[in-house]
Amino acid sequence: MATNYIQPGDTITATAPTGGLLSGQGAVIGAIFGVAAFDAAQGDPVELVTRGVFTLPKSAGVIEEGAAVWWDDAAKTVENASDTDLFPIGICVGGAADDDATCAVRLDGVAVAAAA
Numbered sequence: 001m002a003t004n005y006i007q008p009g010d011t012i013t014a015t016a017p018t019g020g021l022l023s024g025q026g027a028v029i030g031a032i033f034g035v036a037a038f039d040a041a042q043g044d045p046v047e048l049v050t051r052g053v054f055t056l057p058k059s060a061g062v063i064e065e066g067a068a069v070w071w072d073d074a075a076k077t078v079e080n081a082s083d084t085d086l087f088p089i090g091i092c093v094g095g096a097a098d099d100d101a102t103c104a105v106r107l108d109g110v111a112v113a114a115a116a
Contacts, residue, residue: 009050009109010049010050010051010109011034011037011047011048011049012032012034012047012050013045013046013047014029014046015029015043015044015045015046016036016040016041016042016044016045016046017029018042019042020039020040020041020042020044021036021039021040021046022036022039023036023037023038023039024054025076026054026056026071026076026089027048027073028071028073028087028112029048031111031113032048032050032111032112033048033050033071033087033089033107034048034049034050034107035048035049035052035054035056035107036048036049049107050107050109051107051108051109052107053093053104053105053107054104054105054107055102055103055104055105056077056102056103056104057076057078058078058080058096058100058101058102058103059072059075059077059078059079059080060098060099061079061080062080062095062096062097062098063080063092063095063096064080064092064095065092065093065095066091066092067091067092068082068088068090068091069088069089069090069092069105070082070083070086070087070088070089071086071087071088072085072086073085073087078092078105080092084114085114086114087112087113087114088108089105089107089108089112090105090107090108091105091106092104092105093105093106
């Protein structure tokens with residue numbers, strides 16, 4: 001193994017943002033999107049899982065199976081279309097109906113930038 005190897009990167013340590021995080025809550029920290037592995041108060045270290053399939057809260061609207069999804073960090077919800085200040089995070093697994101409160105999302109684990 002290379003002497004400069006740190007970890008696979010599926011889970012990383014970050015600093016919990018303003019308001020802190022609850023276990024299972026999604027968050028954008030800089031160019032990282034991940035799901036908190038445990039509760040963390042603002043400013044405390046938190047493990048963010050950046051890859052895998054998670055059930056996340058979604059906004060109203062149908063999301064088709066396999067559709068790309070974005071994260072609204074202000075509302076803390078998955079969105080089914082790119083828009084200003086939304087972050088691409090992965091794809092919808094299995095689809096979600098208009099009145100579903102959640103959506104299963106396969107996280108891409110890539111750096112994110114808000115749509116402009």
